[in-house]
Amino acid sequence: MRTNLSVEEALALVLAEAKGELGVEELPLWEAYGRVLAEDLASLVDHPDQDDTAIDGYACREGDTLGASPETPVRLRVIGEAPAGRPFAGRVGEKEAVAVYTGAPIPQGANAVVRVEDTRREGEYVLLFAPASPKDIRPKGDDLRRGEVYLSRGDLLTPGRLGLAAAMGYPRLKVFRRPRVGILSTGDEVVEPGEALPFGGVYNSNAYSLLGLVLEAGGEPVLLGKVPDRPEEVLARLERAGPLDLLLTSGGVSMGAYDVVRRVLEERGEVVFWKVKQQPGGPLLLARLGELPVLGLPGNPVSSMVTFFLYGRPFLFRLQERTDPPYRPLKAKALTPFKGAKGKKVFRRGVLAFEEGLVVRTTGNQSSGVLRSMAFGNALVVLPPDQDAQAGAEVEVIPLTFVL
Template sequence: MLMNMKQNLSVEEALEMVLQEARPRQTIEHLPLAASYGAVLGEDLISKVHHPSADDTSVDGYACLEADTRSASLGNPVRLRVIGQSPAGKPFSGRIGRGEAVQVFTGAPIPPGADAVIRVEDTLREGEFVWLMKPASATDIRRKGDDLVEGQTYLRKGDLLTPGRVGLAAAMGYATLPVVKRPRVGILSTGDEVVEPGEALPYGGVYNSNSYSLAGLVVEAGGEPVILPKISDSVEGLRTQLQRAGQLDLLLTSGGVSMGEYDIVRRMLEREGEIHFWKVRMQPGGPLLFATWNGLPLLGLPGNPVSAMVTFLLFGRPLLFKLLGRTDPPLSRRRAIADTPFEANPTRRAYRRAVLRWTEEGYRVATTGNQSSAVLRSMAVGNALVVLEAGVSAQPGEIVEVIPFPGTT
């Protein structure tokens, strides 16, 4: 259906339309801690325990009464009688009185009666006694609940489960975590010329790189990629493949969305779907299409490898973040000093592949070279996109806006 289709949108207008159609997932599954890295938390989590669960020591040493040790010095050491040990996991069961000490090890609870700790390096052990060369203090005692308080919320719905957050959840007492089920993303490459890697390459053929680069981007963004078998350039073949795809949350197609006679994705959607927009004022990736087909959101990415990856980063990644309910921004931005010239497009915003690096002067960025959208190696050696507004080139020494590739800088 073309009735409501918009054309030649700005990047911001197109992204707004994509996100308006994205419906956050409601399906929650519980995963073991070790399987939850990179998932998105589906519910707020409160701590089930205090951490530490009791006042404990952050150093190896001796627990005692601070008042017994105030006069201790190298020239006037104080002697205390050692009445036991308190290793981590095996707390001392008695109570410390005047003139007494208990040997404690990092993480061990402070014995009842004690209010201070002396570090082992400031002591000298002599049989059942210990000499203190300086006063003991409470500074090395970690108080109960200093890190976590039982009943308080420390992880929020929409948080990405990084190793630190998974470790925090474990410390809070959780063996499994409620996470948003990963969206299933169908990936479909079109074109009679597309051949699977490993097969013999015919004259005029090209290996299917798009499906695999897009699958990696989907995984990195938190989705589950479903690489669909290649179809030929026919509307019937495309329709059959979509019907066989099963339950999907998003469909990515590469190729078939431009103006040519064989651009079958666009032609089928004109008949059977709803095209929300076609073409965005950007380079690379201008012939981007966004539609729905039987209620399924569909991003029709250009066929050129670089265009497909760049448009996924700018539109597909934010869409997946919204489906997952993630609270962190899908892309970060930096300011960097240009080390090389970057040429603008006269009428469209340009995204130039580049290498971003950190120096003592701050971030610096240089071009990867050839900016043709067919040069896939630029996405392998590069780690960022330099953003240039229409008609505004950048010269060496100028400050430019940069979007780092996720997970690189």
């Protein structure tokens, strides 16, 4: 078992465990939002499938309209109209025009469009007060070309990408199965919300914070409840967890006599590492129970959430082969001081905002038991070991994607 790892060493070992195959399922478009594509998608069509108009106006021959102005309007005969979905079947000749509406195919013979705002209709004729232009014609395949790949295996299906898949002609999509993630809380002091809270007890907030984090990362949470600090009960619950791709435990991984999760995993599984040189979340543990990867998260609410965000989220992204990174560090100006820690990489909670540039301020109390900082803070301020940050300094920040 390795211990006292750097953040970077720990993350590399966690990602090395994300080697299972999730399998693929096929879903109709309306069920595929938020899932991850399991295949490249090439467009089945050209879009538009012919030259069409980007505006409402009149399609005509550009040469017939040169010199048109409010003082010297050009007069054209209107020979028909072309709403979107009902193309004009004829051909535009000299001094002729067809009324067209956004998305309508350009009629044969026309090579330019004049905006309706620059015209006045007079019976079967139209007066043009500006020349027609080809720039408002969208060429065939301007958006999509048949056979070209626009979405790739591992792409998250956002609203825009779901619409793009539909525009390419796909009614169903192959996506990766959601990773099943077990969530087990431990501790004699832990009780479920709604139950009477005994003296010294705490409500099981970790299970529901982690449930949200797993869902947000594309996983399927499996709530396994909570168990007391007794090794035999912890082991029994783990063995009954069912088929999982990752198991999360919260609590029981530190150095106390009642931190039994680590002891159980050492005896019945294989501990890959224990303890990372970071704050909060130092007692993080990575283990295997048979073929099942286990992330033993600390019991303090902030530590539990931060360690999942830094390690569990990248694990799930790797399993799903996602093409987007699990988080994107940025630079911001600190408006308040942030305190570092000796020999440890620190992740302080902050409020990130744009005020003539990116700025970040502290959420206040940085204790790992103050869950409010994860509810209303929207970023982690990253401090290297042995370094504080004073107000005015440039700092690294990681936006928390799950905070509005």
